[in-house]
Amino acid sequence: MLNANAHKNFTAGGDKETEALLTRVLSEIKETLAGTGLCVFLGGSYGRGDGGVRQDKQNGLLYNDLDFFVFAGKTQGNAEALLKEVAEKYETRLKVDVDFSRVMSVKDIRNNAKRLMMQELKRGYHLVCGEDLLEKYLPELPSEMLPFSEACRLLLNRGMGLLLAGEKIVNDSCETDFILRNIYKAILGAGDAMLIAEGKYRWRIAERQEMINNSNVPDKWKEYYREAVEFKRSPHRQKKQDMISFWKEVRDFFQGAIFRCAGENDFSQGIFKRCCAGDEASLKNYIKYCIKSRTLPLAGWKYYTIPAPAVLVREIFAALENIPEKTIEQSKLYQQWVIFN
Helix, strand or coil, rough: CCCCCCCCCCCCEEEEHHHHHHHHHHHHHHHHHHCCCCCCEEEEHHHHHEECCCCCCCCCCCCCCCEEEEEECCCCCCHHHHHHHHHHHHHHHEEEEECEEEEHHHHHHHCCCCHHHHHHHHHCCCCEEEECHHHCCCCCCCCCHHHHHHHHHHHHHHHHHHHHHHHHHHCCCCCCCHHHHHHHHHHHHHCCCCCCCCCCCCCCCCHHHHHHCCCCCCCCHHHHHHHHHHHHHCCCCCCCCCCHHHHHHHHHHHHHHHHHCCCCHHHHHHHHHHHHHHHCHHHHHHHHHHHHHHHCCCCCHHHHHHHHHHHHHHHHHCCCCCCCCCCCHHHHHHHHHHHHH
């Protein structure tokens, strides 16, 4: 298992300049947060040691976002404001998004132990400051124990990224990095969701690629996944000749992955049944959905007893039918994604 600082590098290729930059930045953040009582971990690609480096380096060295997870034994009054200030400082300096999670408790660690996000973090993180609460309180679970709703959560998040990328393509945005990154993340997310749904997920990306290659999915899907893995390892800014067609091809693959995860032609019912089979349906989920969304769905209310990310997969599927032109941030789906992500 890779845990705190167990890996030598932050980047997949061990780029010396980028490694030195991140070492300095994390040291500065540690100094800034000293005495706050916060336990801060760098997760994500750089925490796992497989982060990307820009090839041209014109817009900075880092390619992936910096994803920090924050925990504390007790409530910290001004923590959120301080973390926001730190994030803004380094976003300007590093030219990537710097994201700090909300300040979570030990109870949150235990309650979310089966989440893919937490189990991925368990297997690859860098302790920036504070006590290693993950080592102490987060159990290492086998990938076969990941609940089906985690496949749905992945489809929801990566599907939204695909929609946002499509909108930028249609509007001739110059944000090439954003577009390519989200399209390839959608491909990886679709492939990984299928593996979770089939109980075949693996923690290392090379092993997941092997599982996809040896599966009975269409050869074109295998090619997409292979290309996305290569992009993750060596990100570039090379667009396809026809980006709209490329987006639609990836969309078709993504929607196909939803059907495969559900296991039925009526994928909504398939998702519902699979959540129920995994004991993930409850009245508590329905109440939580009503409160957070400020709605009261009565017709077909039982569908809302499954975890909200699973409910929203059908909304993502419908939204992907057409490449978006209008501002997605104003849509109901986007607002729901913000609430339940």
